[in-house]
Amino acid sequence: MAKNHYLERFQKGWKIFILNPLGKTGIILLIIFMLMAISSFFIPLLDPMYDPMTGIDPLIKESMPPSFQHWLGTDNVGRDLFAQLMEGAKVAFIVGLASAFVSIVLGTIIGMISGYVGGITDRILMRAADIIMIMPSLVVLLILASLFGQFNIWIIVFIIAIMRWPAVSRVIRSQALSLKSRPFIEASKVAGASDIRIIFRHILPNVLPLAFLYMTFRVTSAILVEAALSFLGFGDPSQVSWGMMLQWVWKSGHMFQAPYWLLPPGICISLLTLSFYLLGRAMDEVLDPRLRKEEERK
Amino acid sequence: MIENDNKLTPIIELNGITKEYCAKATFFSKGYTSVMALDNINLAIQKGDIFGLVGQSGSGKTTLGRLLLKLESPTKGIMKFNGKSINDLKGKGLKTYRSKVQMIFQDPYQSLNPHLSIAETILEPLIVNKIGDHNSRKEKAIETLDTVGLTPGKEYYDRYPHQLSGGQRQRVAIARAIVLDPEFIVADEPTSMLDATIAIQLFKLLQQIKEKYNMTFFFITHNLAAAKYLCNKIAVIHNGIIVENGPSDQVIQHPEHPYTKQLIQAQPKLNF
Ligand SMILES: Nc1ncnc2c1ncn2[C@@H]1O[C@H](COP(=O)(O)OP(=O)(O)O)[C@@H](O)[C@H]1O
Numbered sequence: 001m002a003k004n005h006y007l008e009r010f011q012k013g014w015k016i017f018i019l020n021p022l023g024k025t026g027i028i029l030l031i032i033f034m035l036m037a038i039s040s041f042f043i044p045l046l047d048p049m050y051d052p053m054t055g056i057d058p059l060i061k062e063s064m065p066p067s068f069q070h071w072l073g074t075d076n077v078g079r080d081l082f083a084q085l086m087e088g089a090k091v092a093f094i095v096g097l098a099s100a101f102v103s104i105v106l107g108t109i110i111g112m113i114s115g116y117v118g119g120i121t122d123r124i125l126m127r128a129a130d131i132i133m134i135m136p137s138l139v140v141l142l143i144l145a146s147l148f149g150q151f152n153i154w155i156i157v158f159i160i161a162i163m164r165w166p167a168v169s170r171v172i173r174s175q176a177l178s179l180k181s182r183p184f185i186e187a188s189k190v191a192g193a194s195d196i197r198i199i200f201r202h203i204l205p206n207v208l209p210l211a212f213l214y215m216t217f218r219v220t221s222a223i224l225v226e227a228a229l230s231f232l233g234f235g236d237p238s239q240v241s242w243g244m245m246l247q248w249v250w251k252s253g254h255m256f257q258a259p260y261w262l263l264p265p266g267i268c269i270s271l272l273t274l275s276f277y278l279l280g281r282a283m284d285e286v287l288d289p290r291l292r293k294e295e296e297r298k
Numbered sequence: 299m300i301e302n303d304n305k306l307t308p309i310i311e312l313n314g315i316t317k318e319y320c321a322k323a324t325f326f327s328k329g330y331t332s333v334m335a336l337d338n339i340n341l342a343i344q345k346g347d348i349f350g351l352v353g354q355s356g357s358g359k360t361t362l363g364r365l366l367l368k369l370e371s372p373t374k375g376i377m378k379f380n381g382k383s384i385n386d387l388k389g390k391g392l393k394t395y396r397s398k399v400q401m402i403f404q405d406p407y408q409s410l411n412p413h414l415s416i417a418e419t420i421l422e423p424l425i426v427n428k429i430g431d432h433n434s435r436k437e438k439a440i441e442t443l444d445t446v447g448l449t450p451g452k453e454y455y456d457r458y459p460h461q462l463s464g465g466q467r468q469r470v471a472i473a474r475a476i477v478l479d480p481e482f483i484v485a486d487e488p489t490s491m492l493d494a495t496i497a498i499q500l501f502k503l504l505q506q507i508k509e510k511y512n513m514t515f516f517f518i519t520h521n522l523a524a525a526k527y528l529c530n531k532i533a534v535i536h537n538g539i540i541v542e543n544g545p546s547d548q549v550i551q552h553p554e555h556p557y558t559k560q561l562i563q564a565q566p567k568l569n570f
């Protein structure tokens with residue numbers, strides 16, 4: 001039965017969302033990128049030469065412009081750029097969603113505990129959040145990478161997540177703080193519910209929409225940080241990504257000679273982050289307090 | 299009556315209860331400002347009473363109710379439940395106490411979690427106090443919905459608060475308060491957000507519940523007429539001080555304190 005309730009809410013929100021031009025654009029872009037990411041699984045099956053990392057066209061010795069064989073051309077060792085671009089979409093989704101998910105889970109749990117428990121716990125957690133929040137994540141990643149050498153992509157995902165929970169926890173904390181004194185929380189306390197139960201049963205469902213909203217913004221920033229890191233040469237060298245493609249254009253000296261190589265990853269990074277940003281903005285409108293109040297009143 | 303009272307231990311006894319709220323020093327005022335929400339309250343509530351606490355807004359009524367539920371602690375004074383001090387209750391003792399004492403909140407639009415179904419709201423006290431099993435809980439919840447007039451209970455079981463009217467929501471809140479069969483219920487202006495006709499229906503419901511389960515009620519209101527209608531004893535509170543305390547008829551027909559007289563004059567319609 002609980003499912004029905006959430007389904008109903010989701011459908012109501014979805015209607016507002018999809019009528020919103022921002023939301024519609026965001027969704028369409030997102031679907032295109034999803035198709036790209038999915039296609040990355042099939043392209044190497046056509047011919048081993050289309051493997052984005054190891055597939056080398058034996059006939060090609062230098063970077064080639066688009067052709068029938070290679071729709072977007074090849075890089076300087078003869079790897080197919082279209083295959084790399086599709087692989088990059090997949091990696092961007094993985095990096096963005098995985099690191100956003102981890103930072104949202106961390107931020108939401110820490111924010112709820114901080115806001116609800118209060119006192120010294122709150123002060124310690126929020127001080128930690130402040131310290132992490134003022135550290136620029138890209139710089140920290142660069143320092144860590146120069147200390148420990150190049151990181152595996154999962155470690156990068158994890159570090160971005162660790163760097164990005166504080167802002168989420170701040171927002172969730174202030175929500176929890178205002179929920180804490182709401183009578184339904186006190187009623188639950190009076191009924192004998194434990195703090196853990198109150199946090200997860202009563203506060204969580206009320207902050208969940210906000211957490212989802214922040215998730216879209218976190219996806220954007222994770223994709224950008226990973227791209228910047230890769231472009232600067234500190235990415236995972238065994239993993240194709242859009243940032244890595246840019247790094248290869250740069251390193252091989254094709255920055256100004258091969259626009260067919262430079263532009264696609266650059267445009268994709270901008271459009272994918274834009275699509276998540278648009279989703280977030282549209283979602284924000286769905287969660288707009290005035291609209292929500294109307295829903296409550298119905 | 300009075301002789302009887304002397305023999306029995308009151309269900310609730312308050313001795314010298316004082317509650318002071320401190321506001322922190324601001325930039326402009328040095329030291330601290332404090333609000334005396336309750337000042338030396340002495341009350342005894344007998345089993346089976348519907349005890350009315352009447353006073354205007356800001357007089358400290360809600361504060362007293364919250365103290366009784368241990369949502370807040372008194373600055374000074376002793377609170378007793380069935381003769382035993384409840385001042386220092388913690389952990390398990392507090393949980394046991396709260397299963398015997400429940401509260402109905404003022405605003406039914408705020409006191410139900412919008413994300414929980416009616417069933418989930420009413421089942422919560424049974425679940426957290428580990429009473430019964432899945433089936434017996436469900437049975438009890440439906441039976442309680444019937445009791446509070448949401449009939450048939452099955453119809454309301456799976457609904458959500460936004461599908462109910464204010465009066466219906468308050469009935470759900472009453473169901474949640476009585477589902478554990480508590481001995482004592484604090485009702486904090488349960489009808490002040492609702493229409494008069496619905497208020498009267500709820501008063502009747504509270505009376506029925508009181509008679510059926512022999513629960514004791516602490517009924518908070520700003521409306522002397524409502525207190526007269528529902529309560530057998532009335533205390534009048536003014537700026538955190540109890541100025542009048544006695545059987546309803548006596549308080550209303552022979553008020554002693556000028557503030558009570560003023561209240562009675564302000565409310566000429568003392569009949570429902
Ligand atoms: N948490 C609090 N902090 C500071 N002052 C409070 C707090 N709660 C209540 N008060 C003050 O205590 C007084 C009594 O409030 P309350 O018990 O809510 O009155 P009532 O329920 O009779 O309207 C008011 O002056 C109010 O401002």
Ligand SMILES: [Mg+2]
Nearest residue numbers: 359360361487
């Ligand atoms: Mg009040």
